[in-house]
Amino acid sequence: METLLAAFDLVFRFEVMLVILGACVFGIFAGAMPGISATVAVALLVPVTFFMEPVAALAAIATAVAMAIFAGDLPGALLRIPGMPASAAYAEEAHEMTLKGQGGTVLMTSLLCSVMGGFVGTMALAFSAPWLAEFALQFQFFEYFWLACIGLSTAALVSASNPAKGMISLSIGLLLATVGFDMISGAPRFTFGSLHLMEGIHFIPVMIGVFAVAEVLRSLTHPASDRREHAHVQRIDLRAALATIWRYKANIGRGSGIGTLIGALPGAGSDIASWVSYALARRFSKTPEKFGTGHPEGIVAASSSNNAATSSTWVPSLVFGIPGDSVTAIVIGVLFLKGLEPGPLVFVENAPLVFSIFVSFFIANLFLIPVGYVAIRLASQLLRVPNTVLMPIVLLFTLVGAFAINNSTMGIIVALVGGVVSFFMQENDFPVAPLILGMVIGTLLEQNFMQGMIAKGGDLTAFFGRPIAATLGVITILIWVTPLIAAARRWRQMQTRHGGPGAMPHRNSAGNPTAG
Amino acid sequence: MKSMRTAVGAIAIGVMATLTLGVGAAAADWPDRPITLIVPWGVGGGTDIVARTLAAQMEPALGQPVNVVNRTGGSGIVGHTAMATADPDGYTIGTINVDLSQLVCQGMTDLTADEFTHIALINTEPAAVSVGAGSDFETLEEALDAIRDNPPGTYTASGSGTGSIYHLAWAGLMVTAGIDPGRVTWVPSDGGGPSLQDAASGAVDFVTPPLSTAAPLVEAGKTRPLATMGSDRFSRLPEVPTIEEAIGEAWTSQTWRMIGAPKGLPDDVRDKLTAAVRAAFDSQPFTDFMNERGFALTWMGSEDAKAFHASEDSAICEVMKAAGMI
Numbered sequence: 001m002e003t004l005l006a007a008f009d010l011v012f013r014f015e016v017m018l019v020i021l022g023a024c025v026f027g028i029f030a031g032a033m034p035g036i037s038a039t040v041a042v043a044l045l046v047p048v049t050f051f052m053e054p055v056a057a058l059a060a061i062a063t064a065v066a067m068a069i070f071a072g073d074l075p076g077a078l079l080r081i082p083g084m085p086a087s088a089a090y091a092e093e094a095h096e097m098t099l100k101g102q103g104g105t106v107l108m109t110s111l112l113c114s115v116m117g118g119f120v121g122t123m124a125l126a127f128s129a130p131w132l133a134e135f136a137l138q139f140q141f142f143e144y145f146w147l148a149c150i151g152l153s154t155a156a157l158v159s160a161s162n163p164a165k166g167m168i169s170l171s172i173g174l175l176l177a178t179v180g181f182d183m184i185s186g187a188p189r190f191t192f193g194s195l196h197l198m199e200g201i202h203f204i205p206v207m208i209g210v211f212a213v214a215e216v217l218r219s220l221t222h223p224a225s226d227r228r229e230h231a232h233v234q235r236i237d238l239r240a241a242l243a244t245i246w247r248y249k250a251n252i253g254r255g256s257g258i259g260t261l262i263g264a265l266p267g268a269g270s271d272i273a274s275w276v277s278y279a280l281a282r283r284f285s286k287t288p289e290k291f292g293t294g295h296p297e298g299i300v301a302a303s304s305s306n307n308a309a310t311s312s313t314w315v316p317s318l319v320f321g322i323p324g325d326s327v328t329a330i331v332i333g334v335l336f337l338k339g340l341e342p343g344p345l346v347f348v349e350n351a352p353l354v355f356s357i358f359v360s361f362f363i364a365n366l367f368l369i370p371v372g373y374v375a376i377r378l379a380s381q382l383l384r385v386p387n388t389v390l391m392p393i394v395l396l397f398t399l400v401g402a403f404a405i406n407n408s409t410m411g412i413i414v415a416l417v418g419g420v421v422s423f424f425m426q427e428n429d430f431p432v433a434p435l436i437l438g439m440v441i442g443t444l445l446e447q448n449f450m451q452g453m454i455a456k457g458g459d460l461t462a463f464f465g466r467p468i469a470a471t472l473g474v475i476t477i478l479i480w481v482t483p484l485i486a487a488a489r490r491w492r493q494m495q496t497r498h499g500g501p502g503a504m505p506h507r508n509s510a511g512n513p514t515a516g
Numbered sequence: 517m518k519s520m521r522t523a524v525g526a527i528a529i530g531v532m533a534t535l536t537l538g539v540g541a542a543a544a545d546w547p548d549r550p551i552t553l554i555v556p557w558g559v560g561g562g563t564d565i566v567a568r569t570l571a572a573q574m575e576p577a578l579g580q581p582v583n584v585v586n587r588t589g590g591s592g593i594v595g596h597t598a599m600a601t602a603d604p605d606g607y608t609i610g611t612i613n614v615d616l617s618q619l620v621c622q623g624m625t626d627l628t629a630d631e632f633t634h635i636a637l638i639n640t641e642p643a644a645v646s647v648g649a650g651s652d653f654e655t656l657e658e659a660l661d662a663i664r665d666n667p668p669g670t671y672t673a674s675g676s677g678t679g680s681i682y683h684l685a686w687a688g689l690m691v692t693a694g695i696d697p698g699r700v701t702w703v704p705s706d707g708g709g710p711s712l713q714d715a716a717s718g719a720v721d722f723v724t725p726p727l728s729t730a731a732p733l734v735e736a737g738k739t740r741p742l743a744t745m746g747s748d749r750f751s752r753l754p755e756v757p758t759i760e761e762a763i764g765e766a767w768t769s770q771t772w773r774m775i776g777a778p779k780g781l782p783d784d785v786r787d788k789l790t791a792a793v794r795a796a797f798d799s800q801p802f803t804d805f806m807n808e809r810g811f812a813l814t815w816m817g818s819e820d821a822k823a824f825h826a827s828e829d830s831a832i833c834e835v836m837k838a839a840g841m842i
Contacts, residue, residue, distance in 0.1 A: 047572065050801075137738065140719035181591055184704050186622075186678045195597060199589020266713060320716070321732030322709045326558065333565040336809045343732035407585050447706070455672045455703045455720060 007355035010055045023060040024371040027067025032074045032083045034208050035401010038065050039326040054338035059360035070114040074379045081212045086270040086306040088436045089278045096294030104236035110303040111372040117304030118365040120256035121311030126358040132264040133319035141452035142463050146472035148445035153479045154279030155434035165430045173438020184450045196410040203439040205402040205411040206418045210432050212398040213419025216391045234380040248300040255301035256308040263309030266316045269325040270309035277305035547580045554610035556595025558588050569805045573796035593625050600631050604778040606785035612774040621833035629825035633781035636793045637816035642746030642770040643685035644727045646739045648715040656742040656762040668699040674711040675724035678704045682724040685769035687839030692767040697839045728810030745769045
C-alpha cells in the first residue's frame with residue numbers, strides 16, 4: 001500500500017501529466033500515419049526522453065504506444081487504410097460500417113474497447129507479471145510453431161466468403177516473407193543478386209502498398225459519388241457504442257485475455273493478438289454470417305485485444321530483460337538509461353518506480369478517452385475532403401512513410417508494386433488482409449519449425465512431446481479438421497436426401513474423398 | 517507560407533553551394549551541416565543504442581548534430597556497404613561491427629579493413645557460455661567432458677545465426693578444447709536475447725551471448741553462466757570464471773564496435789572526428805550509460821583500430837577454417 005501511495009506521488013505531478021498528454025497527441029499522429037509504426041514512434045521519442053525523469057520517460061513511451069495502436073483504426077475505418085498492422089485484421093469491416101454512416105460510432109466503440117483492453121493488460125502486468133513471465137518462458141520452438149499455425153488458420157476465418165482466394169492471398173504473403181537472408185542456412189533466397197532484396201521485404205511498405213496505394217487506385221476507377229454519399233456525416237452515437245459493447249462484453253473479456261497472453265510471449269505481439277481475437281470472435285459468434293458486412297462484434301474483440309497486448313508486452317522485458325517486441329527492445333534501453341535494471345528483483349528494489357509505471361499506464365488509458373474522442377471528431381472531417389484532394393495527400397504521406405522505414409527507395413518501390421498487385425487482387429475479389437497476415441507470421445512459423453527440427457534431429461513427434469505444445473497442436477488440428485467434417489456431414493445429408501430412403505450413405509461418403 | 521518559401525530557397529541555395537564548392541573545400545570549414553551515422557542494425561539493438569548515445573554526445577564537439585540512420589538487413593552488409601560507398605567527405609560515418617570480418621571470410625562481401633577509414637574502436641563485448649537452470653552442468657569442465665563422452669548430436673548450442681560471431685565463439689571454444697565442433701548441433705536463433713530464452717526454457721543446452729545480456733536471467737535463477745570468454749571477469753557477475761580459469765586453455769572471443777568512415781577521408785577531417793568521438797566517449801552521460809548497461813568501454817584510436825580490424829579479418833577467418841565453418 002505504501003508502495004502504491006509512493007507510486008501515485010511519483011505520477012500525479014504536473015510535468016508527468018503534461019508529458020502523458022503530449023505523448024497522447026503524438027501517438028495519435030504516429031498511429032494514424034500508415035508509415036509510422038509503433039517502433040518508429042518510440043524511436044523518435046527516445047532522444048526526447050533523455051531529458052525526462054524516469055517516470056515521465058516511461059509514461060511517455062507507454063502512452064504513445066497505447067494511443068498509436070488505437071489510432072491505427074482511424075484511417076482503417078474511415079479510408080480503409082489501416083495505420084498499424086494491428087488494425088489490418090478488421091479495417092475492412094470497420095470501413096463497411098463507415099459506408100453505412102456509422103464510422104464515428106464504430107471508432108468510439110473501438111476506442112472504449114481499446115481502453116478496457118488496456119486496463120486488463122495493465123492489471124495483468126501489475127499483479128501477475130512474474131507468473132506471466134514464467135508462462136512465457138515455457139514456450140519453446142514447438143509451442144511457437146503451433147501458435148503461428150493457429151494465427152495462419154485465422155486467414156480462412158477472416159476471408160470466409162471465399163476461402164480459396166484467401167489462401168492464395170495468404171500464400172503470396174508467406175512467399176514474400178521468405179525473401180532475403182535465411183537465418184537458418186545463412187543463404188540468400190529470391191534475391192536475384194540484389195543487395196536491396198537481401199534485406200528482405202519489410203512488411204510495413206507492403207502494408208502501405210496493399211492498402212493505401214491500392215485505395216488511391218480504386219478511388220480513380222470507382223468514383224466515390226455513390227459510395228461515399230452517406231459517408232459525409234459520421235455521427236458519434238455514444239449510446240449505440242455502449243450498447244454494442246454491452247452486447248459483446250464476452251468478446252471484450254476473451255479478446256483482452258488472449259491479448260494479454262499473446263503479448264506476454266516474446267516474439268508474438270499485438271498484431272497476432274488482433275488477428276487471433278478477430279477470428280475467434282467469428283468462430284464463437286451466434287451470427288458469423290454477418291462478419292465482413294459491417295458487424296462490430298469482431299472489432300470489439302480485436303481492438304480490446306491489441307491494446308491488452310501492448311501492456312503485457314512489457315512483462316518479459318521487465319522480469320527477464322528479454323524484449324517482447326521491437327518497442328520493448330527500445331524500452332529496455334531506456335530502463336537501463338534511467339538506472340532501472342530489468343530483472344526479477346526490479347519489483348522489490350525499485351517497487352515505487354515500477355508501480356508508478358503501472359499507474360501511468362492507467363492514466364494513459366484514461367487520457368485515451370478524451371483525446372481519442374477529439375481525434376475521431378477531427379478525423380471524421382477527412383471524409384468531407386474531396387477525393388481529388390485527399391488521395392494525392394494520402395499517396396504522398398504514405399510514400400514518405402514507406403521510404404522512412406529503412407531510409408531507402410526500396411520501400412517506395414515495394415509500396416508501389418504492392419499497390420498495383422493489390423488493386424488487381426481486389427478487383428478480382430481476392431481479400432488482401434491475409435497477405436499481410438502471411439508476412440507477419442511467415443518468419444515466426446518457418447524459423448521455429450526449422451529450429452525445432454534442428455534441435456531434435458528431425459524428430460516430428462517433438463511437436464507433441466510437451467503438454468503445452470500437444471494442447472496447442474490438438475487445437476490447431478481441430479480448427480483445420482472441423483470444417484472438413486462439417487462439410488462431409490452436409491454432403492452426406494445431401495446424398496441421403498437425393499438418394500431417397502433406400503440409399504446407402506456410408507458407402508457413398510467413404511467412396512468419395514472429395515467430400516470436403 | 518512566405519517563410520516556408522524562404523526556407524525552401526535557403527535550402528536550395530545551400531545545396532547548390534555544397535555542390536559547387538565540393539569536397540575540396542569541405543575540410544577547412546567541415547562540418548557545416550549535420551552528419552549522418554549509419555547503423556547497419558535495427559532500432560533498439562545493442563549497436564543502435566550505443567551509437568545513438570554516442571552520437572548525441574558528439575554534437576557539442578562538432579557543433580553539428582549527428583543523425584543516426586538505420587540501414588538494416590543482409591546480416592549488416594547493406595548498412596556497411598552504404599557507409600563504405602558513400603562520399604568520403606566526413607558527412608557520412610557509421611558503425612563497423614565484428615560481424616563484417618566474418619562476412620568477408622565467407623565471401624559474402626569485399627568490405628575488408630582496407631575499405632574504410634577508421635575513426636575509433638569504442639567497445640568490446642566478450643561472449644560467454646551459459647546453460648539453463650534445469651541443466652545438469654555446474655562447471656564448463658563437466659560440460660566439455662559430457663560432450664566428449666556422448667555421441668555427436670546429443671547436445672545443442674545456440675546464440676545467434678549460423679556463422680555469426682557467437683557461433684564462432686562456440687566453435688572456437690570447441691576447437692580449443694580439442695573437440696570436433698560437429699559434436700554439438702548449432703541451432704540458429706534471432707540473436708542473443710531469444711537464445712537465452714531458449715536456454716531458460718530448456719530448448720537448447722548451451723548458449724553464448726555476453727554476460728551483460730544474460731545478467732537479468734542469471735539473477736532470476738533461470739540461466740547459469742559457466743564461463744566468460746573475456747580476458748577478465750565480468751564486474752556484475754564476478755563469480756563467473758574466464759575460460760582459462762575454468763579449463764586451463766586460453767580462449768577469448770568478443771564482439772567489437774567501431775566508428776568508421778568511407779576510405780579516402782581527408783586526414784584532418786578524420787582527426788577532427790576522432791577527437792569528437794573521444795570527447796563523447798569520455799562524457800559523463802556516455803560512460804554512465806555504458807557502465808549501467810554493462811558494456812565495456814574500450815578505446816583504440818584511428819591507427820590502432822585499423823590494425824585491429826585487419827588482424828580480426830585474418831584471425832576470425834583462421835578460426836572459421838579450423839572449425840569447418842567455411
